[in-house]
Amino acid sequence: MSHAHHHEHDPHHQATSALTGRTLTRNAVSATLHCLTGCAIGEVLGLVIxxxxxWSNVATVALAVTLAFFFGYALTIRPVLSSGVSFGxxxxIAFAADTLSITVMEIVDNAFILAIPGAMEAGLASALFWATLAAALAIAFVFTVPVNRWLIGRGRGHAVVHQYH
Incomplete structure (x- = not known):
């Protein structure tokens, strides 16, 4: 990468774009882990229940997705509320920060679970069920990090939440 085209004439440019590269990726990973935690709790609960x-696969996945959104948002709302803003x-803020990343995560996650033959039918005592779920969440994580990185880079998503930490 050549640095010749950088803005030498603008000393403030470096400061404003300090949130690039590694920091941005770290924030995206952190936001995604945050989302993953909520999604995983909801996903596991939904699939277990x-x-x-x-229930049928469709009903089970619908419940899992609903709970994933619920816990995903709940985990974002908690720290924001503690900063003193109203619940509404x-x-x-949570909707703005998490809707896209939870949506991406849930689509990838559930598509993977449904794509593995017999995973949904395997039942809770089966290693296939849990291995599939773990793999699905890992793959969803990989897909969601760039989404969050892009959002945060544009001052959206979890960048919004960080104002309240």
Whole structure:
């Protein structure tokens, strides 16, 4: 990479673009892990409840996705609320920060689980079920990091949340 085309005439440029590269990636990974935690809790609960109740794949996945969004948002709302904003405002911040990343994560995650033959049918006592879920979350993580990195780079997504930490 050549540095010749950088803005030598603008000393403030470096300061404003300090949140690039490694920092941006670290923030994206942190935001994605945050989202993954909420998604994983909801996903596991949903799949466990749906499977335990003998629901269809569609109903089970729908429950898992609903709970994943719920816990994903809840984990973002908690620290934002503690900074003193109203619940409504915290909710709006969480929606803005997490909707895209949770959506990407859930699509990838559930598509993978449904794509593995017999994974949904394997049941909760089966290693295939849990291995598939773990792999699905790992793959979803890899897909979601660039989404969050792009959002944060544009001052969106979890960049919004960081104002309240």
């Amino acid at each position: 749906g499977t335990a109740l003998g 405002q915290a909710l709006r």
